[in-house]
Amino acid sequence: MDQKRIDRISELTRISRERPLTAEELAERAALRAEYIASVKRSLETQLENTYLVDDRGAKRPLPKKP
Helix, strand or coil, rough: CHHHHHHHHHHHHHHHHHHCCHHHHHHHHHHHHHHHHHHHHHHHHHHCCCCCCECCCCCCEECCCCC
């Protein structure tokens, strides 16, 4: 997600503190928030896929996936 979209989420949040958002603004904010959450989840999954556990003997093994 690019910085422009994150800034738009922040802008809509600031506006919501001053006045009620219109239905279009609420829908836009919800869509942007969902996109942001999906982006954070993808980033975390990628990070966890590249995480390895090292045992006492120095052997590395990938972090097991949870079902």
